[in-house]
Amino acid sequence: MKLYVGTKNPVKLAAVEHVFSEHEIISVEVSSKVSSQPFSDKETREGAINRAMECAALSMGGLGIGLEGGVMEIKESLYLCNWGALVDEKDTVYTASGARIPLPDEIWDELKKGIELGDVMEAYAKKKDVRKKEGAIGIFTNEMVTRETMFAHVIKLLKGQYEVKKNKA
């Protein structure tokens, strides 16, 4: 079955390929229809669902996946948050979220100025393309968990829920 993924980001695609190795994966650029830097769980989740729905529509009876990164506030802390959505051939929507860790205040200050996390991380880590490599989660966990492994976990949560539903049908 064809699996459309709503991103061109190589790290997100690598995570999908790792979990859905038996599927033909097609990478497409779609709109998340939320801000480029989501600032809540709600908005980040919505971005993932919007991407997955557009992918499912393009797949014509296949599967669609959307992955979205964002940040969310809890009390005095700003956390990294990530969401994934899978839309199956029957238009059922499955969702799952990823591990979250607090971000340093200096990162929050930069985000408040309207700079996207990907750009903030490049300056902070003095590295290019952090968003396409280890990600903020990799930088702040000494690469114990990278953006790819974090998204792979989210995708496993989606695939597992889909399989349970399919096995019941």
Ligand SMILES: O=P(O)(O)OP(=O)(O)OP(=O)(O)OC[C@H]1O[C@@H](n2cnc3c(O)ncnc32)[C@H](O)[C@@H]1O
């Ligand atoms: O091409 P797409 O699929 O859009 O991939 P992206 O890297 O832009 O990722 P998102 O749109 O899902 O993330 C929204 C914003 O947050 C940034 N971001 C989210 N998680 C990140 C991480 O772990 N490391 C670096 N930047 C991250 C990202 O660069 C964007 O500016």
Ligand SMILES: [Mg+2]
């Ligand atoms: Mg983006």
